[in-house]
Amino acid sequence: MDQYKVTAGEINRLLKSQAEKSRLIIPIEEGEQVELKEFRENDNPSLIVDSFRPYDPLKTFLMSPFEEVATFPEKMSEIEAPNLTLFGFKACSTNHIRLLDEIMLDDEWPDVFYRKRRENLFIISCDCVEVRDTCFCTEVGLKPYPTTGNFDLNISHLNDQFIITVGSEEGHRALAEASLNLQEISDEIRENLQEQRQEITERVKNQNDDYGIDEKIHEPVRENRDAGVFAEKAEDCVECGGCNLVCSSCYCFYLADREVGEEAFRRFRVWDSCQYNAYARLAGDETPRPMLMQRIRHRIAHKFDYLKESFDYYGCVGCGRCISACPADIDIRELLQGVQK
Amino acid sequence: MNPYQPVPAELVEIIEESPTITTYRLSPEKPIPFATGQFVELCVPGVGEAPFTPSSSPLVKEEMEISIMHVGEVTNHLKEKTQVGDVLGVRGPYGEGYPLEEFKGKDVYIAGGGVGLAPLRSLIYALLADIDSYKNVRVKFGARNPEAIIYKDEVEKWLKGDELELQLTVDSAEDYPDWDGEEGVVTTIMEDPDADIESGVSVVCGPPIMMKFATLKLLDMGYDPDQIYLSMEKNMSCGVGKCGHCGIGPYYVCKHGPVMTYDKLEDYDEVFD
Numbered sequence: 001m002d003q004y005k006v007t008a009g010e011i012n013r014l015l016k017s018q019a020e021k022s023r024l025i026i027p028i029e030e031g032e033q034v035e036l037k038e039f040r041e042n043d044n045p046s047l048i049v050d051s052f053r054p055y056d057p058l059k060t061f062l063m064s065p066f067e068e069v070a071t072f073p074e075k076m077s078e079i080e081a082p083n084l085t086l087f088g089f090k091a092c093s094t095n096h097i098r099l100l101d102e103i104m105l106d107d108e109w110p111d112v113f114y115r116k117r118r119e120n121l122f123i124i125s126c127d128c129v130e131v132r133d134t135c136f137c138t139e140v141g142l143k144p145y146p147t148t149g150n151f152d153l154n155i156s157h158l159n160d161q162f163i164i165t166v167g168s169e170e171g172h173r174a175l176a177e178a179s180l181n182l183q184e185i186s187d188e189i190r191e192n193l194q195e196q197r198q199e200i201t202e203r204v205k206n207q208n209d210d211y212g213i214d215e216k217i218h219e220p221v222r223e224n225r226d227a228g229v230f231a232e233k234a235e236d237c238v239e240c241g242g243c244n245l246v247c248s249s250c251y252c253f254y255l256a257d258r259e260v261g262e263e264a265f266r267r268f269r270v271w272d273s274c275q276y277n278a279y280a281r282l283a284g285d286e287t288p289r290p291m292l293m294q295r296i297r298h299r300i301a302h303k304f305d306y307l308k309e310s311f312d313y314y315g316c317v318g319c320g321r322c323i324s325a326c327p328a329d330i331d332i333r334e335l336l337q338g339v340q341k
Numbered sequence: 342m343n344p345y346q347p348v349p350a351e352l353v354e355i356i357e358e359s360p361t362i363t364t365y366r367l368s369p370e371k372p373i374p375f376a377t378g379q380f381v382e383l384c385v386p387g388v389g390e391a392p393f394t395p396s397s398s399p400l401v402k403e404e405m406e407i408s409i410m411h412v413g414e415v416t417n418h419l420k421e422k423t424q425v426g427d428v429l430g431v432r433g434p435y436g437e438g439y440p441l442e443e444f445k446g447k448d449v450y451i452a453g454g455g456v457g458l459a460p461l462r463s464l465i466y467a468l469l470a471d472i473d474s475y476k477n478v479r480v481k482f483g484a485r486n487p488e489a490i491i492y493k494d495e496v497e498k499w500l501k502g503d504e505l506e507l508q509l510t511v512d513s514a515e516d517y518p519d520w521d522g523e524e525g526v527v528t529t530i531m532e533d534p535d536a537d538i539e540s541g542v543s544v545v546c547g548p549p550i551m552m553k554f555a556t557l558k559l560l561d562m563g564y565d566p567d568q569i570y571l572s573m574e575k576n577m578s579c580g581v582g583k584c585g586h587c588g589i590g591p592y593y594v595c596k597h598g599p600v601m602t603y604d605k606l607e608d609y610d611e612v613f614d
């Protein structure tokens with residue numbers, strides 16, 4: 001992949017250029033969390049690059065929590081999906097997109113709403129320079145910098161320089177359109193970047209040492225279905241579904257119809273959570289997972305066993321959003337740790 | 342094509358099959374051709390949507406019949422409030438149906454119960470349309486009682502004809518003195534000394550508890566798990582492998598099923614729950 005060196009001023013030019021042709025969303029420190037906002041011209045580019053991963057899940061921009069997807073009997077018109085640039089999401093979010101694309105863009109019945117938004121989405125991701133105690137991407141086979149594609153441009157902040165990695169044709173085009181002053185990077189810079197990335201990776205690894213999560217965590221997850229940790233966490237869980245809703249590797253939804261006159265309705269696609277009792281309900285109030293412990297196990301098994309079997313990667317990227325979200329202080333790493341016992 | 346958009350379909354006939362099961366004949370605005378065993382999402386405007394496997398012949402393209410047991414919101418609304426001439430919505434067809442090509446030249450052994458006969462009737466129509474391609478078709482049907490037997494006309498015709506071997510049983514005939522057939526759950530009539538098990542295939546469709554015991558019976562009779570085709574039922578919403586609801590292990594019943602061989606499922610719990 002092509003890499004170039006630029007200055008902070010050039011990053012600002014890039015942002016302005018994107019803002020001219022699309023909506024531009026950037027992260028902003030807001031209390032303990034990092035939230036998102038619209039870009040303003042005098043926002044400081046290096047702060048944006050360095051900020052921690054935004055709390056909001058990226059999926060919000062591709063499939064909103066509550067979205068109209070059909071009308072009956074008259075068909076609704078095609079949706080508008082204005083160009084959108086997301087700046088400052090981290091590698092974990094680009095990894096989320098890998099799975100979302102896999103599910104939503106299958107050949108036979110692609111989700112046309114997702115597809116339209118995805119086509120018009122431009123992603124400028126950034127290497128992590130800050131690690132918080134909820135981060136554990138390294139424990140699920142990933143890195144705190146992009147390794148699986150799914151970005152258009154990625155920015156690495158190295159000392160007083162910025163390295164841009166181009167991830168797509170659109171990325172090249174955006175650089176040309178912003179007429180940035182791109183400089184070749186030397187082998188020395190390449191090495192320094194490698195070192196910095198290695199150092200951050202080690203920090204993430206080290207802080208997760210105590211959990212001792214097995215590289216092949218899918219094996220114990222499959223084998224230890226009776227692990228006591230599921231029942232133990234079920235005692236604390238309040239079934240709010242927050243862990244699912246905040247996770248961009250969770251794509252579940254249901255279709256809800258709202259009556260609008262005789263034999264007519266509007267249909268909405270609404271995010272759902274497998275932690276809710278009604279999620280798998282069949283006619284006659286039967287459900288295969290009546291106990292909360294079974295639903296917690298399902299969440300873990302889906303992410304670490306079933307998706308691994310389907311796509312050879314985990315349905316968890318270690319972003320830690322569910323840890324921040326949980327009102328019961330349930331840490332997914334403790335669930336994995338418990339499964340290994 | 343928007344996968345969530347139903348096609349308007351006029352209800353052209355209502356056929357009462359039994360006290361709890363009704364067949365609805367629909368004429369969609371544009372044909373929805375399906376392969377036998379695939380399913381559709383049927384929606385009652387403003388009430389909701391539910392998955393059903395058409396019970397009619399896949400060779401008939403302009404219309405489709407859906408046989409429905411009345412068990413909850415959508416299905417009871419159909420029974421109580423819907424009339425001929427009403428416009429419903431249909432989308433699909435979805436999923437993998439019965440792999441007829443793989444059945445060719447083989448002994449096809451079918452066991453069904455209750456409303457599970459709906460997909461099986463469609464399958465039987467498809468088999469009969471090309472009956473010489475199959476070695477033998479054996480069918481074992483179970484119903485709760487004589488009154489609960491559905492498709493009475495077809496059943497009578499199939500019993501009289503010699504294209505397939507059909508055997509019926511009812512769980513209990515206690516209040517039906519006229520019943521002179523078998524009594525007992527369907528597994529009691531499943532042993533069949535003439536069935537070619539080794540190179541044959543078996544098909545099961547019915548309520549979860551029946552599917553479970555019929556599958557165990559077939560295993561006991563000597564069928565391998567990959568010779569047993571089950572029509573799975575799980576909660577569904579999207580029908581197109583996205584909403585997550587119908588998952589069993591790594592499979593989505595709506596996408597990888599609803600017809601699935603038992604070897605794929607046997608390692609997962611919750612299969613028949």
Ligand SMILES: Cc1cc2nc3c(=O)[nH]c(=O)nc-3n(C[C@H](O)[C@H](O)[C@H](O)COP(=O)(O)OP(=O)(O)OC[C@H]3O[C@@H](n4cnc5c(N)ncnc54)[C@H](O)[C@@H]3O)c2cc1C
Nearest residue numbers: 278281283284391392393394409410413414415416459575
């Ligand atoms: C592939 C497939 C094929 C099928 N084929 C047939 C067939 O040919 N004939 C037949 O009779 N049946 C068939 N079924 C079963 C049929 O789909 C169910 O009987 C039907 O969904 C019942 O719908 P209902 O609204 O009447 O029941 P309800 O019990 O009211 O609701 C059933 C569904 O709606 C959801 N639901 C209802 N209320 C809520 C709530 N408050 N919150 C969340 N979810 C809710 C449930 O999760 C459940 O999935 C099939 C099922 C599948 C999966």
Ligand code: SF4
Nearest residue numbers: 247316317319320322
């Ligand atoms: S499960 Fe939690 S840590 Fe894993 S990807 Fe989802 S939100 Fe992030």
Ligand code: SF4
Nearest residue numbers: 237238240241243326
């Ligand atoms: S966020 Fe926590 S309390 Fe809420 S459903 Fe998830 S695990 Fe349970």
Ligand code: FES
Nearest residue numbers: 580583584585595
């Ligand atoms: S019904 Fe939505 S994934 Fe199967």
